[in-house]
Amino acid sequence: MTAHAPGGPAHPAPAGGHPGSARASEALQHQFTDLQQQKEATTLGMWVFIAQEVLFFGGLFAAYAVYRNMYPAAFSAGSHHLSWKIGFANTLVLIGSSFTMAMAVHSAAIGKKKRIVAFLLATVLLGSVFLGVKYFEYGEKIRPCSGDGPYAGCLVPGERFDASAVHLEGDEGRHAQIYFSLYFGMTGLHALHMIIGMPIILGIAFMAWRGRYSPEYHSPVELVGLYWHFVDIIWIFLFPLLYLIGAH
């Protein structure tokens, strides 16, 4: 931003005046001096949104910190019930999707249209794998809660919650419900972010396929990339905090 003090743009050339970029000058909105300024402004806006997201998830992380500190035994028991192998595999899948997203942004920066589309589709595919595994994990915990009982293995907090499934009873069994509330709340909010992000990525892949982006202008690819990497970072913290409590 510093290079663009009001009245003194670094590029005195007319708006979008970079050679051979008809597309790029179309992309320049009238309120910006040039594409560089537009790019920095939109990127900053995305970062401010992400800063807000940090605090949006922050409330759940704060609740987690309070209750884990209060009921360490119940959290450990609840965590041991999760399969760290599934969580581990899913972490690698999500990191892989962040890598393909980074490569999509890179392909946009060097103007490789087909690669943008391919890497964005790969990102959505890996995201789908992650959510599919999550669906399986949720199903295991939710399915026993339906019907007439005896609800053995039901891990949805509430009166049907089966504390014996995590080898707890009495007060500690009730405390484990707090762990599973946070488990569903945190992973659910994370999954919701992915569910919102994936159609947006598909839309941007479609725009890339239509040839809307160039090395000079590909902000949508960059911004959805920032969003996707942020969602990846949330999972990087959720994995050890939810799946790996205590020595295994």
Add this chain to the structure above:
Amino acid sequence: MSEHFTPESQPTHPRGLAPESQPTHPRGHVVSWKVYLGIFLALCALTVVTVVVTGYDFGPFNLVVALGVAITKATLVVLYFMHARYSPKLTGVVIASSLAFFVILVFLTLTDYVSRPWPLS
């Protein structure tokens, strides 16, 4: 990957030069795809590390170790995948302020809870 990447993907500034002092250009900074591959492999390795360390009991430091690995991974993602390292200083200010408020949120909440005789019976 092919040879298409190599000429354009070289860092254009000498090592140690502040990224924002580069001549500005709408393309911004193009990082080599090899950097992304390296970060991806480092993240995978650190994911293995975070699982392996659970096989050891560090007592009260279990959480510190787990969070230390996670913070390292998150830092790699922010600096390289999210290009924070090559972004204007203002981006760094936004990141730092969001982290500062997150720390205030968690830390001040905990000072309250850990200083009271919870759980109330």
